[in-house]
Amino acid sequence: MSRLTALFGKAWVWSFVAAVATWVVTVLFTGGSSSAGLSQAALTFGAFSIIVGLGQMLVITLGPGNVDLSVPATMTLSGTIALKLMDGQDSLILLGLVVSLLTGVIVGVLNYALIKLLRIPPIIATLSMSFIIQSSAIWYNRGLRIKPPAMLAQFTTSTTFGIPNMALVALLLSIAVWWLLDRAIFGRWISAIGQSRFAARMAGIPVDGSRLLTYVLCAVLAATCGYLLASFSGGAALNMGSEYLLMSIAVVVIGGSAVAGGNSNVPGIWGASLFMFLVVSMLNTYGFGAGARLILTGVIIFAVILLASRPQNGAR
């Protein structure tokens, strides 16, 4: 019993509760026959939100005002460059991946350069950067959709033991990020920076190095996601990341990470990503119009946050 209450004390549990509830309600519509298909779809598409969400979570952990708005543009640029470079040839798959990761590294470094050298608040710095990245993507390929290599497309769209490959990739990345945050020194460092940058500095933490690495990691994860998503959906499009701007932030906060920074968790990202996909599916399934669907999405997000909340503690 007390273990159960302890579990419900964890903020991330609520995102899973919400995901399961929406899943059940959706599946009820068809009397249960859609359960396998829906789960697969949720895992597949949730995976992309998870990958960008992980990166965004690292950045948000850095404290108030830290958020990376260049995620969508980075996805687009990485997908565009990689697919044009691979030009549909199976032999270039690895090269494409490397180049796309490199794109992420460059974007991350540039983002932090703006934040550090010009002292621009991260929200604005990454927003400005995203415009420049978007322009680069337009200039590089003018929005043409080039097909991914067949092997890569095959890999991204198929399943292993009934689980979508994308979900497995997301799982691997999640474990890596979880280790980084929960077990490695780096996680302690960014959490400390998120609570008080000045105190972190005085505790001997290499603050700038850690922040740089965090922004780079976020951009690299976004680039990875762009590479996979472009391969999955049969080509890169200039607007392919736009969905993921609000999504990447939403999954972090619905997943129970502290928006003020310093506190984050990986499982919540999974719950929230699946939930965000399932909510839209549920409302589509029940045939709600666009207006009602939007309102219900908002209300449900609100309800999840409210459920997970605690009253302001009045003492002290």
Next chain:
Amino acid sequence: MKAPSASTLRLLLPAASLAILLAAVFYIQPRAMSYTGLNLLFNLAVPIALATIAQMLIISVNDLDLSIGAFVSFAACVTAVYMPSAPVTAIAILAAAVAAYAALGMIIHMRDLPSIVVTLGMSFVWGGLSVIILPAPGGEAPTWLRAVMVSKPPFVPMAIVASLLIAFVAHLLVMRTTFGVLMRGVGGNARSVARAGWSVLWIKGATYAAAGFFAILSGIALVGLATSADANIALRYTLLSIAGVILGGGEFVGGRVSPVGAVIGALTLALAGSFLSFLRLSPDWQIGAQGAILIIVLGLRLVLNRRGQEEKQP
């Protein structure tokens, strides 16, 4: 000589960047240096300035509103659909929206919710309501509103008059009144405000209500300029308003905001866009240039700012 205080500096910098940008625009396009020219340059900045003030109020209590854009769109839809034919209904809906904002502020405080998430959720709600009210773009501006927005006062164009007025009113509210002091106090140290016997709950509610009110004014002004509305008309205002507050010398936490600066920030952002289109860049890089100009303007601010900080030291 006494060194300028932090708040004066905070204001001086955005004003300087606006002046530099304006000079550049005049240099490239001398035609802008006229009554009509100035009006054309700045009239669409008026609703942005109002939205920026709304955002600034929220930021002053350490929160962030990601739903401003959707909410301004909603207010615009209500204005365009109901204001001409059923003004009473329109006002009732808008009043209810202000009340909703106040309630949000109080719930956020009571349950200690992250404002970013709540407003993120609310942005869907406002968006949904707008789509329901106005499924396809349309509606019309009430004639009186249109008349106000296109009126031509002597000597100074309407856009400038309106901006000055907004800056003045917001300055009074935020910097001069007791309410403003308490509001910024909550941003600076909520606990000590509570210890002095004030109800932070009500202060937050009132702050959100004021923000809702300014956002509604923004929506109304927008309809007056655009003559109609759609559900997506002002989505961009969310980021613009945040950028405007920061450009104007505000900070995300700690209740350090400047209303006059925020208005200047909004004008600067509007002007930056015009500046770029006068440059005639290659279409590929037009979007990127908007990012570049933001970087330059903010970079400028911080270069100046650093000097300001050095001066401050004894």
Next chain:
Amino acid sequence: ETSGKKIALSNNYAGNSWRQAMLTSWDKVTKEAVKAGVVAAADSFTTAENQATEQAAQIQNMILEGYDAIVVNAASPTALNGAIKEACDAGIVVVSFDGIVTEPCAWRIAVDFKEMGRSQVEYLSKKIPNGGNLLEIRGLAGVFVDDEISAGIHEGVKQFPQFKIAGSVHGDWAQDVAQRAVAGILPSLPEIAAVVTQGGDGYGAAQAFEAAKRPIPTIVMGNREDELLWWKKQKDASGYETMSVSIAPGVSTLAFWVAQQILDGKDVKKDLVVPFLRIDQDNLEKNLESTEKGGVANAEYSLEDAQAVIAGK
């Protein structure tokens, strides 16, 4: 005689292949026109975000810069009216296309989006006389084009009541969004006979059906190369039949010529209609050949084409 005149293109979005093709066509045709001395300048401007407010500011800047004509693909049919009225008052010719505006002083080169939607159902009624369930993929909520096409589709369904819309999702005219949305609703849908679309979303829908291992219905395509390629592959493999319809991005060049003609003093009706570009089973290969790799099936207009349209032919 318009050799001294300057024309500007006001564009609100560049984030998809259709818009990119539109800009490329504009660039190609106007560059030649400028070189030939037909007009003095034909610059194109794109806003950073797809927002009416930003575009209104852009148009106001064009007024300041002294353009003689503004060709506009509008973010909203009504929200630009204030800015357009100001342009007209300043003596500027305004021609809107694709995303047209309602301001009476402007010219409109409209595509009959309603008909585009209706014709899809009409086609399906011939192909599947018995009818069945339809899945509708819509565009971006709250946008004029989305509403129009959808209204056309619903009209079509009324006309051919053997069809029933079993589900409707918003694909935002993007393959990946459409794929995501379709994949989410598909498990709970009954057998789908056909998918009616708005363009830019057919391939995503096909992928979602394939991934769910469901029988592939007749998916109406939207002229994108990847859609046409997929269709071609299916056609070769199993004789798959469908149609593809969209508006040609090159319509921007038509708008350019119309503006030039108005500046030249020609009497032009305020409302012009251009046909949409439709690809059928028999001309698929031909169109596929002429479509740029990864692009959109396109048609550019010459001065003569424009004159023909103006003449109402």
Next chain:
Amino acid sequence: MSTETNHQAVVSARGVRVEFGAVKALDGIDLAILPGEAIGLVGHNGAGKSTIVNVINGGLLPHQGTISYGGVDGAGGITTARANGVRCVFQELSLCPNLTIVENTRVMHAGLKGFGWRKRALSLIHAKLDEIFPGNHIDCAATVGELSIAERQMVEIAITFAAVTDAPKLVILDEPTSSLDAGLAEQLLAHVRHFVTSGGAVLLISHILGEILSTSSRIVVMKDGRAVTSRPASEFSVHSLVEAMGSVVKERTRGGDKTQKDAPYTIDRPPSAGSQIGFKARSGEIIGLAGLGGHGQTDMLLNLFRDRSGNWLPGYGDAIAFVAGDRALNGTFPLWSILKNLSIGSLPHLSRLAAIDTGRERTLGADWKERMEIRTPDMGNPILSLSGGNQQKVLFARALATKADIVLMDDPMRGVDIGTKQEVYAILRSEAAAGRTFIWYSTEMDEICLCDRVYVFRDGAIVAELTGDEIEEKNVLASSFSGEAA
């Protein structure tokens, strides 16, 4: 306590109990404060002093017991307390840093309303500051964030004593002198004595027993949430007071003779800021930074720190460590447990392949909990559940647990009780003997006198270097004020 005294009492608390989970912060305490009384409240860190303050102030409702103001059992709460003239200067500063001094005055005094409140608030606070701290140079139009810690403390005190509609009846001062230098502290205490003679009541909390003895009329000693002694101040001496608190006074020692006079310099900075004297330090030395508060000592520490610690690449934290004095600004990580707050400085040594070995981390925590006597049932508790002084001990432990050769200390004994201080002094000595260099900024003369060598600061520059027996209060003071005399 008779009912009659209760009747007169400004505040009286009876049988108050407050518990935070397993911690009994207050364990049935009785306390009555009469008008015209200055009560000195002393006790070890975590004894419950700040908690009783919060109860009296209305910020915390007792779980058991009653609290009455002016003899009437009220509903409690902040508003009741304020209405009964209870004012409080909290242990941690509680002004709004983004507001000006005038605006802060407005926030604290709801009575300042109506047209022209700015002007009235300005003259009110200006007069009060001049009254309590004559000769201060605080600009009342300034934003609080621009002030030094000492100035903020002064402003907060002045605001608290100021009277708008009605004068305060009871002023609670929770370690008000911890950030003030000796001169300012004396000014404040003089004002307290004056306030008490004119009929006000004061509850003074401090770990500096001299202040308590010189200022209070009655002294209450707290131990583990209970008042163990309450007697007139005249009956105590430093010695008996320390005994009443349960600690033993130890002999002060300076280990100067033992340091190797010819050990190489670990720090050698040329003279700067117009000073003639460079800054040098040998390994094994304890160096004091003296002078009036805010004259460049902290900046010197920050510069030393920045010189030796990378901001980009991870080091092992072996070069330098820092003990913050201003916990809230640059010390604690509020979301973390005590253990994580402690171990953050030593992580590279606690980990294998970049992964933290939690077992070793816990051992480290247990070790330092014992050495520093950190009062907590569990090192896994949040850091904010510790009393102020215990938080400070954690920061100390954080720096000492590293392998740093140089330890910088920014007035680190603020709010640490006398027992612990002596423990820490001993630890410093032994660590110095083992070769560590300590650079110690302190506002307390006693601590300065413990150092091997002292640099005196004035206006951002070093004006004097004192060694060995030269380190005396009068020499330090003479150098601190040398410029003014000329």
